[in-house]
Amino acid sequence: MSGDQFTYVDVAAALVLVALALVLSWRQRLDLERDLLVASVRAFVQLTAIGFVIALILDADRGLWVLLMLAAMLTFAAFTAARNVRVVPGALWLMVVALGLASATTLGVMVVLGIIPTGARYVIPVGGMIIGNTMNVASVTALRIVQDAGAQRGRIEAALALGAEPRAAAHGIIRRAVRLAMVPVIDSTKTMGIVFLPGAMTGMILAGAPPLEAVRLQVVVMFMLIAATGLAATTVTWLMPSRLFTPHQQLRRFDT
Amino acid sequence: MTDDAHPPKLAVHELGVVARRGAEEGQRIVDAVSFFVIQGGVFTVVGPSGSGKSTLLRAVVRLIEPDAGRVLLDGRDVTALPVAELRRRVGLVFQRPAMFEGTVADNVLYGPRLRRECPERDGPEARDLAVPLLERVGLPADFAGKPADELSGGEAQRVALARALANRPEVLLLDEPTSSLDPTASRRIEELLAALAESTDLTFVFVTHDLHQARRIGDHGLLLVEGRVVEQGRLPGMLDDPAHDLTRLFATGRLSGRTGESLRDERPAAGAGPDDTGTLP
Numbered sequence: 370m371s372g373d374q375f376t377y378v379d380v381a382a383a384l385v386l387v388a389l390a391l392v393l394s395w396r397q398r399l400d401l402e403r404d405l406l407v408a409s410v411r412a413f414v415q416l417t418a419i420g421f422v423i424a425l426i427l428d429a430d431r432g433l434w435v436l437l438m439l440a441a442m443l444t445f446a447a448f449t450a451a452r453n454v455r456v457v458p459g460a461l462w463l464m465v466v467a468l469g470l471a472s473a474t475t476l477g478v479m480v481v482l483g484i485i486p487t488g489a490r491y492v493i494p495v496g497g498m499i500i501g502n503t504m505n506v507a508s509v510t511a512l513r514i515v516q517d518a519g520a521q522r523g524r525i526e527a528a529l530a531l532g533a534e535p536r537a538a539a540h541g542i543i544r545r546a547v548r549l550a551m552v553p554v555i556d557s558t559k560t561m562g563i564v565f566l567p568g569a570m571t572g573m574i575l576a577g578a579p580p581l582e583a584v585r586l587q588v589v590v591m592f593m594l595i596a597a598t599g600l601a602a603t604t605v606t607w608l609m610p611s612r613l614f615t616p617h618q619q620l621r622r623f624d625t
Numbered sequence: 626m627t628d629d630a631h632p633p634k635l636a637v638h639e640l641g642v643v644a645r646r647g648a649e650e651g652q653r654i655v656d657a658v659s660f661f662v663i664q665g666g667v668f669t670v671v672g673p674s675g676s677g678k679s680t681l682l683r684a685v686v687r688l689i690e691p692d693a694g695r696v697l698l699d700g701r702d703v704t705a706l707p708v709a710e711l712r713r714r715v716g717l718v719f720q721r722p723a724m725f726e727g728t729v730a731d732n733v734l735y736g737p738r739l740r741r742e743c744p745e746r747d748g749p750e751a752r753d754l755a756v757p758l759l760e761r762v763g764l765p766a767d768f769a770g771k772p773a774d775e776l777s778g779g780e781a782q783r784v785a786l787a788r789a790l791a792n793r794p795e796v797l798l799l800d801e802p803t804s805s806l807d808p809t810a811s812r813r814i815e816e817l818l819a820a821l822a823e824s825t826d827l828t829f830v831f832v833t834h835d836l837h838q839a840r841r842i843g844d845h846g847l848l849l850v851e852g853r854v855v856e857q858g859r860l861p862g863m864l865d866d867p868a869h870d871l872t873r874l875f876a877t878g879r880l881s882g883r884t885g886e887s888l889r890d891e892r893p894a895a896g897a898g899p900d901d902t903g904t905l906p
């Protein structure tokens with residue numbers, strides 16, 4: 370690192386670490402060399418590209434551009450999440466609604482309460498963080514529900530046969546799926562500062578901000594992510610039953 | 626007994642189910658099956674493995690949507706009922722019943738809890754409701770607190786029966802309820818069902834692959850082979866004087882589940898009359 374700035378030379382130097390991972394993978398026959406290389410190259414190219422885009426949008430600082438950027442991130446996230454559960458009819462829309470509702474509500478509250486300013490410099494990185502995290506939680510929730518609907522078919526049908534409405538019959542698997550998907554969010558909140566120093570805070574400290582200010586930002590981020598992911602998971606559980614069951618309250622079969 | 630003023634309790638009319646997947650895809654796994662049961666009666670469905678007995682029962686309570694035909698409860702088409710109400714009134718005990726998480730009492734009280742007729746939490750009050758139901762199926766009171774996933778197949782079978790009875794159904798569909806029991810336990814279930822049939826006006830449809838058991842349990846029944854009714858009527862008659870070769874083969878244990886395409890063209894044997902055969906007029 371030369372001075373306070375990261376240069377491309379620093380990035381190249383960090384490649385030594387990737388090389389180390391490649392050697393390990395090759396020695397242990399993990400067969401991950403290709404994936405590791407592709408992932409590293411993709412991360413670099415994608416982040417550089419988005420860096421230019423963000424620089425452009427920050428320079429312009431126009432509301433419409435910011436919204437377009439958020440919409441693009443949301444669409445990509447919804448596609449990614451929906452691909453995991455493509456056996457479910459209307460999976461893409463389900464994800465668009467779940468991620469959109471959760472992100473818009475959380476980001477809206479942050480802006481309205483004045484927790485973050487409206488500028489592109491704030492809305493885009495915070496929005497990206499929210500969308501990324503809701504994508505993970507919504508994906509895991511939906512995927513788990515679909516898998517359990519298959520694995521627990523006997524129980525669900527037994528409940529239906531006793532006159533349970535679909536939502537009641539699927540209650541157990543839905544609850545378990547949300548709990549499972551929220552575990553990483555809750556655990557990382559609990560162990561924050563002890564086990565690891567989270568990204569936003571690390572970034573601010575690296576950039577030279579006073580540590581206590583970085584801490585305040587990080588706390589805000591964690592609260593925000595709990596709200597956003599909780600909302601996303603809940604929306605998925607609202608929307609799933611009508612897709613798991615037919616209108617006549619029969620459990621569909623999903624060939625996963 | 627079954628005129629318009631007094632319709633049968635349950636009537637199944639030309640019911641058909643087409644396989645949507647698997648090797649049978651496109652074929653009728655239940656093909657134009659008709660029968661009826663009067664209130665308090667016991668009707669038995671007999672057939673070899675894979676003949677469509679379970680599918681038939683599932684279609685009656687719309688766990689599978691029938692592709693053809695109608696099901697009438699008290700003379701009214703069940704598609705006019707809310708599905709959950711149909712399933713509350715017509716109970717189905719599965720061939721291999723799945724237990725819910727929790728205790729045996731939690732399982733037995735699942736239906737009452739759905740309708741908020743019973744406390745949510747396990748406790749003395751809940752146990753008081755569960756124990757009489759367990760005793761009705763021949764399980765001791767201390768079973769109430771047992772974790773439901775520790776039950777043997779036969780015990781689970783009885784808990785499933787108690788669970789269905791807790792719903793106070795009008796019709797009970799039983800899918801081979803004795804198939805995982807030893808002969809003694811199986812006899813006890815038969816006696817229990819006989820006692821239930823005697824003491825309540827519950828209506829039964831009993832599925833079994835054993836013609837002799839069918840005869841001990843009910844006096845009317847049908848033989849299902851490859852989704853079709855081969856013969857139906859009074860059970861002693863069907864056994865002692867079969868109208869159809871397949872019935873004879875089945876009764877003597879020489880009919881296997883899948884007998885090949887040849888069967889598909891055979892027509893069901895004509896029965897005597899609607900009252901005897903259980904076919905709708």
Ligand SMILES: Nc1ncnc2c1ncn2[C@@H]1O[C@H](COP(=O)(O)OP(=O)(O)OP(=O)(O)O)[C@@H](O)[C@H]1O
Pocket residue numbers: 644645646647649650654672673674675676677678679680681720834
């Ligand atoms: N959902 C389904 N999709 C396609 N085929 C099915 C489906 N369910 C059952 N089948 C097929 O339909 C046929 C009848 O199955 P069913 O379970 O009704 O038989 P059964 O008479 O109950 O047999 P058993 O005595 O062994 O329980 C079988 O060949 C089975 O493979």
Ligand SMILES: [Mg+2]
Pocket residue numbers: 678679680720800
């Ligand atoms: Mg069966």
